[in-house]
Amino acid sequence: MKIKTKLAVATTSLLIGLTSTPVMAADPLIAGKVDCIAPAGPGGGWDFTCRSIGRLLNSFTNGEITVQTLNMPGAGGGVGFAHVITKRSDDAKVLAAASTATTARLAQNQFPGMKSDMVRWIGAIGTDPGIIAVNQTSEIDSLETLISKLKQDPSSVTFAGASAIGGWDHLKILMTAHAAGVSDLKRIKYLSYNNGGTAVTQVVGGHIDVLVGVASSSKGFIESGDLKPLAVLGRDHLSPPLDKIPTSYELGVDVEASNWRGFYMPKNVSEKEYQWWVDTLKAASQTDEWKEAMVQNGLEPFSLFGEEFDQFVNQQVNSLNLISKDIGIIK
Known part of the structure; x- marks a missing residue:
């Protein structure tokens, strides 16, 4: 060294x-x-x-x-x-x-x-890096599907995160929706939890639709198959073994939320x-x-x-x- x-x-x-x-x-x-x-x-x-x-x-x-x-x-x-x-x-x-x-x-x-x-x-x-994920049984199978639902009705999907209202996890999904052309951001539903682990378990258990969190606290759940990642919120791929998750930029949503x-x-x-x-x-x-x-x-x-x-x-x-x-x- x-x-x-x-x-x-x-x-x-x-x-x-x-x-x-x-x-x-x-x-x-x-x-x-x-x-x-x-x-x-x-x-x-x-x-x-x-x-x-x-x-x-x-x-x-x-x-x-x-x-x-x-x-x-x-x-x-x-x-x-x-x-x-x-x-x-x-x-x-x-x-x-x-x-x-x-x-x-x-x-x-x-x-x-x-x-x-x-x-x-x-x-x-x-x-x-910021990440958006759902549980394995979710009907939301891609970032495109999620954005489409939000455009049709911003209140049709509920998000879980670890920050307070107006905090960083909340802002991540607002930034993503804004970059994708979703209107009426006030109607997007976001529930705040005390920590990232609780937010993850709410989504894994099917109680909340979508997780907006970070790669570090989601990695184990993705590797175990409990979470299905939709996108990394940025330009760069994650390190292996999560390097196959698409980035928001690749999917046409120009947002850097890490x-x-x-x-x-x-x-x-x-x-x-x-x-x-x-x-x-x-x-x-x-x-x-x-x-x-x-x-x-x-x-x-x-x-x-x-x-x-x-x-x-x-x-x-x-x-x-x-x-x-x-x-x-x-x-």
């Missing part, structure tokens, strides 16, 4: 104009201790994202960087977001973990006075510092160490970095804002 890590460092050094020095030499101002803000308590997804990237960066930079995770719960991520904007506005030695939950809350104005363009979005290093894991940093860092973090995280995410971590935690590859990721995030916020207005969550 150390040999592979050193090769990755050398490769990145070449990419940024260096030859034999570690990637850290690109900007010595960032060497040393870096804070990664997990805007929630220990044990959650944002905490995992910070601690995972901390281990990875320490190894990847041959110890030039040590990452300290700062748990900063409050306001669904809003406390951490505000801290970066107001207290660390030009500090290149701070990152903050983010996910689709971050963009959803920004879209629904849950961070008062704060917007997505008040920070710099660095990149996404993995994702838990729970990505990524990072943002203060708005007022220099362009050189920002680009250093983009290059470093991009290269680190391609190492075998991170690929193994993704497999162990049920994540799939999702690589968007720099300006491309920044544009993606802001577009997602705008899209979720419009959908949230359509269903009356916000005005």
